[in-house]
Amino acid sequence: MSVITIGISDQNVAKGEDVLVTYALGSCVGICLYDPIVKVAGLSHIMLPTNTGVTDPKGQMRFADTAIPMLIRRMESLGASKPRLKAKIAGGAQMFPAVTNASIANIGQRNVAAVKAVLAQLRIPILAEDTGKDYGRTQHFYAKDGVMRITSAKKGEWIW
Template sequence: MQTVAEVGTIIEVGMADAKVSKAPIKLITRALGSCVGVVIYDSARKTGAMAHSMLPDIDKARIKSNPSRFVNSAINNIVSELEKSGSHRSRLAAKLFGGAQMFSFITPESTLNIGQKNVQMAHEILEQLGIKIIAEETGGTFGRTITLDLETGKVLVDTVSWGSKEV
């Protein structure tokens, strides 16, 4: 994971990626399907992070070379980076996005429902870290693009299904 400090407008967070930055930067990630997008924000410092993770648990993975690929390690890493940059955990708030069921042959009870497992893992890790989830836009059967405005902490959610809304 890289800490982003350059002044610019929008910085892309790719799949299996995570970034930490501060205002006036905006962080964007595209094509959140079953992947989960985790946004963590410190309103006092106008500092935040975004992760786009594909799988729930690094501990169950054979290949662990990219911690941002996994929800649990990505969240732990971005919280650690935010704390290193001066944020206090007590000021951090989280928002969750994605976790869709992208394939119609998968039932909600299916062991293949990776989206649901990703969201569940995000809830578990954030609870363990004592970080409150203040907004969530997860599930469904459609992809999302999210943009975090580090000036305000607001997230713009774009979907093909129902357009745009601010969370």
Template sequence: MSKIIKVGMADANVCAAPDVITTLGLGSCVGIVLYDPVSKIAGLAHIMLPDSTKILNNSNKYKFADTAIDILIKDMMRIGANRNNLVAKIAGGAQMFNFGNSSEMMRIGDRNVEATKEKLAQLGIRILAEDTGANYGRTIEFYPETGLLHIKAVGRELKII
């Protein structure tokens, strides 16, 4: 019997097949799925901001792209994932509000996606698929058994990447 592992905002968790891992309400946040296809172990981080070094209160390491991914890898290895097998899928990073000026601060979704991609590239983790940007929120479910990421959005068809 498989369980559904829920990940909250600014949080992360890991699971192994046949369990499923999910997070709700990705707006400008990015859902980062790391996956070891050999052991069928997955991790999911729901990050809110790109860079912990720019924020004074940065004690929650899961909130930031630059710190959450490192912790997620350690947590996955602890339950049997092989670091060399890891691949990624990402979703979210929407521009939820249209601001008249496109100031850098307001591009939080884009910046979250960029920071996620930079961090994964530094770590040598390949992104297999992504569903990012646009102007709508997403809920994602990852199935380690198959390696498929289901992306749900209100008023849209189920997307599977």
């Protein structure tokens, strides 16, 4: 079993006993995708809703609308099939209560909305979500069974 760490604006795929983890999601959103038949898992950590013209692969991982299709392609190359994919999502918190700066006001909420819109368009159902509120979350995603585990330093632990 190996633990694969996904940084901010990053993504990866796993199978078998491997675990994907992304630490301390704040206003970013972590999107877990899973094909339960071939047991292929993917996790993408996005920062912003919409790509405004970034074309390099590293940059595309930053945005919900380009990162998710990219993750699906990577999972397909491991044998996953798009019609079988299910999603679990977490993050999108508002870390600072009274931020007045337009670029980051409600960014968590806007990220979650964008992720849902992209998944809906791709017809990928969302089985679980732990989003919004005002605290950071660490997200583990297990390739063997598609379980998402969320831990928060302030609020405890949940299994989804």
